[in-house]
Amino acid sequence: MIDFKKFVKYSKSGPRYTSYPTAIEFHQDFNATTLKDSLARNDSLARTQRLPLSLYVHLPFCRSACYFCGCNVIYTSKEDKKDRYIAYLKKELKLLKDSMDTQREVIQFHFGGGTPTFFDAAQLDMVMGLIKETFPHFAPDAEVSCEIDPRHFQYEQMEVLKRNGFNRLSFGVQDFDPQVQTAIHRIQPFESVQKAIGLAREFGIPSVNFDLIYGLPFQDKQTFDTTLKKVMTLSPDRLAIFNYAHVPWLKKTMRKIDETTLPTPDKKLAILEHTIAFLATQGYAMIGMDHFAKKTDELYLASQKGELRRNFQGYTTRGFSQTIGIGLTSIGEGRDYYTQNYKDMQSYESALDAGVLPVERGVRLSDEDILRKEVIMGLMNNLKLEFAPIEERFGIDFKEYFKTELASLGEYIEADLVLVDNKGIYTTPTGGMLIRNIAMAFDAYLTKLPTDQHKFSKTV
Template structure:
């Protein structure tokens, strides 16, 4: 497949409506709902020690979860703590310091970091002094590459004067700004009042400070939304020309996420209206020159994400699509998920339990999983489909030492119906997701998920579209 064909996409509403169903987002495989509760800490520590022997000079990726928000957005499904008390972040940093020390002492030499992401919650809930302390803790234990990709999630409503400059001083060069929707009635319905002028000012400041990639998050399917409100929101956002746009589908799961119970179900758009909003958004973004990266991500052609797609170096991790080569991830903070080699390990999701573990001077890990060889093979297949829209069979067989047609015989049989519908093309040496099937890549990837095939469903997933 040519590099240019990677960016081709054909939005087919009827096909999407026919195949839309619930499924994982595959920020990991196996997905986090497959993790097993138990004593994962010894396994995780063993993986760290193996890393010391097998790849001591390999770069690390760091993720820090900062859970605090001073207001609750009703649509949100993140692990967060609602409070207006900034001193709670001081306590949290005390415990982060303990966790960082417990991790750092596993390394003989200072590990080098090529990626850092601050997520939440609302990272900018922290005061400038607290952010300065956090960066001091990280830089005392890790060596950051001069070209490290450092990104932060920004809430323009909760941004202290000088915060962006402080972060830029510490090497931050990417930001993601939550917008969701600009219509006042929609904002009121989801409890996120955010005038467009505030977002525009933050973007302008970020560009002036040298942030080289600015992402805007949008959501379709929110209460009070319509094609008309979506058109108005897109019209404004496109004048800002963000480097990236993440266009998420709202998943209404009030039995799982308590804040969503404040959303009136009658205010939600019907499925046909939601699909029409998606069609409008996709058409508008493509017409404005954005490249469809995959799933819910768009980027300008000159952005690193679009370049990674064309260069076939695109990756996928817990933050979504990424540009750098796959590397081990150390994740810090409540609910954060690390991956070292073939081991996933997740921290306690409840703040008090996270603190209690660190009071005992042990890593605050509660569950995880050691990937089997089958998991690794399927993870690679899913990655290729979601990042490159194809599996090149001879290359895959050479990398993994399997006979593809025999190993994936049940999957290939299940793929036939998708091929008949035009989502993909199958030959002896390639599985290729067509431009018409790219918006349904998760549906194709799900065929390679052994846990789903064997009906080992644990979680309730969101709809693909």
């Protein structure tokens, strides 16, 4: 059982560890030339060890702003902007084909945004044609997914997705309460979501995810319970339920939210506690951080085997793969690097017009980074860490090498949140809720950051 009274006292700012080093360590010395070298180096690794590809394509446009959103988006209603963007995706794909082995197997593909379904059926089909022309070898069991805004989802788009092998759809729901929807500028009646889910089921999509957010204006346990009960009538296979991070100093649209309407920390905790208990009664298991899945879903089955992996797209069951980020602001990941494209459209286009990969920043990982990444991501993935695989891969005595870090976990050990023995690190149910705090003990960069700067959201 999770002890929420014990849990709440450990709230502090900390990374969500979709990467290590985290994105604030990316720098502009990592440029297009650095990326080409990194791509070649990872191609060489792929010839001696299994290193499949994942592809992430960012489609950045939205018709209007959702005030809670922390994504990199461009608001527009102009059709020509989407066609122009596709032309530049084509240029980027040509440069990637010239810079790496695009014949390697693709095991994961994801359309993110923005609003991918703001692109019409013909445009989506055109993008997929360009992708498959460049990366022709999709694995038969590849995970092919798309983020869906139910307000912009038509039968013709579903036809295109199905024809191109999509087998996972993630629907942005957030909350069904009309007052909450008005406050976050996202009016989305239950019926529109029901219709969109009906399309997915009609076309035989085997895995449907809903994104929900708690901590939004006017939410409390009762209103969120109503949303959860409506969600259950649509029976999603997975749920991602995120704690709203209010960071108006980073996202201007969040300044439109009246902060006096946000639930207090106590109310947020009550929502979370109720959500976990309610979903357990409905047959959903908590997976890693923020995620829930039916016990028939492969995400749950992978979690039971300790085979989950976390990246910028969330949890995957496909193991490690080299991620190629395509499009504005996209992030890529290799064995020893991270890279991010320009966030500004003019800079993105200018680089491609010059025949240069549109890299704004990134980081080359040192051997120490690679070791600590393995530790931190291992904890984030499975809420525990076995020492033996780390010791064998890196040739270290884990408890000796990380004796300072393990000692810093003392308060969590004393509070029965974490167990450390000669074999590994294991969290209790309550400790698992604090996995970000625990992973922070192994982050070599945190001590270099000023403590008074707004860098991360709260861990609780």
